[in-house]
Amino acid sequence: MSAFSRLWYRAPLWRLCLYLIVPFVALTFVFPPAYLTRRLPRMAQIATAIHHRLGMQDTPADADQAGGGNPGDGVVTMMPMTDRLTKAIPFAGRILPLPAGVWHPIINVIEGPHGEVLENVLVRVQGHIVTGLIVASGTTQPVSAAANPAMDMECHDDRNYMSHIGASHPPVTECWLTRLVDPASISHMNVIASRLKEEGIVLPPVLLRANWINTTPAADDSLNAETVTIYLNPVNANETKILRSPDFWTKEALAQQPAANDFVKRMNTWMAGWAPVLHDGFNSDMLASSEEQRARLSLDPAAPRPGEANPLD
Structure with a gap:
């Protein structure tokens, strides 16, 4: 059994963190923080495309009244x-x-x-x-x-x-x-x-x-x-x-x-x-x-x- 396999079975919290990487990466593209969109403008475009596909809004409903x-x-x-x-x-x-x-x-x-x-x-x-x-x-x-x-x-x-x-x-x-x-x-x-x-x-x-x-x-x-x-x-x-x-x-x-x-x-x-x-x-x-x-x-x-x-x- 390799060191990775032993760690996988003996460290459930570490295993959970690995599982969470995928949804957190997905959420970063759906709701990118402002500092990332400033450094990576392409990320804002990807987020916009996702929002359009899902029919979402980027601002709260009362943000503009x-x-x-x-x-x-x-x-x-x-x-x-x-x-x-x-x-x-x-x-x-x-x-x-x-x-x-x-x-x-x-x-x-x-x-x-x-x-x-x-x-x-x-x-x-x-x-x-x-x-x-x-x-x-x-x-x-x-x-x-x-x-x-x-x-x-x-x-x-x-x-x-x-x-x-x-x-x-x-x-x-x-x-x-x-x-x-x-x-x-x-x-x-x-x-x-x-x-x-x-x-x-x-x-x-x-x-x-x-x-x-x-x-x-x-x-x-x-x-x-x-x-x-x-x-x-x-x-x-x-x-x-x-x-x-x-x-x-x-x-x-x-x-x-x-x-x-x-x-x-x-x-x-x-x-x-x-x-x-x-x-x-x-x-x-x-x-x-x-x-x-x-x-x-x-x-x-x-x-x-x-x-x-x-x-x-």
């Missing part, structure tokens, strides 16, 4: 924030152009009865301060045209700083708008804030929102849709850093706050140039503009200044 989302409608996947994304990324079978700077993924959400809607949340950081958030939502297959009126409603809201309607004859809609937003109202904000806090990253007290909404008709009274919402930090520059209350940024208060008014004007001008780039990405036609044009148009007024450290680098 205060953020305005409904996590019961989809699968929420935490992403490794060490990924560095620039220029453009594939998104919902199309292309999502990114504003200037380095963006990091926070979460992915798959929603709808058959996973028809994909949502990506990305963050941009300067120092330890958020300079931008992107929440992009797009259909991966046509959805009912009944969803169009709700998407179109904000284009006509009189609280917008500015809005531009390029097409509005249902089910076709294309518009963009800018406005002040309460950070607590951002979709999935509970999850976003928790992830940022883990990394020592601070959300600003004020965020301005630039929205681009686009829907195109498909067969059988359905449509393809994409909404790109870009949240910019307006209080990270010397001229606006004292304007840390949302009251300074309301549409009515801008006339009394020249620095805030200037930032909003620059955001409006930027979004007017960036919306056509988003339109090209929706059509997967990035040849409609040159790389030099896209680089110039991508410079939003909250873009990080050169030489500033990024804690996620």
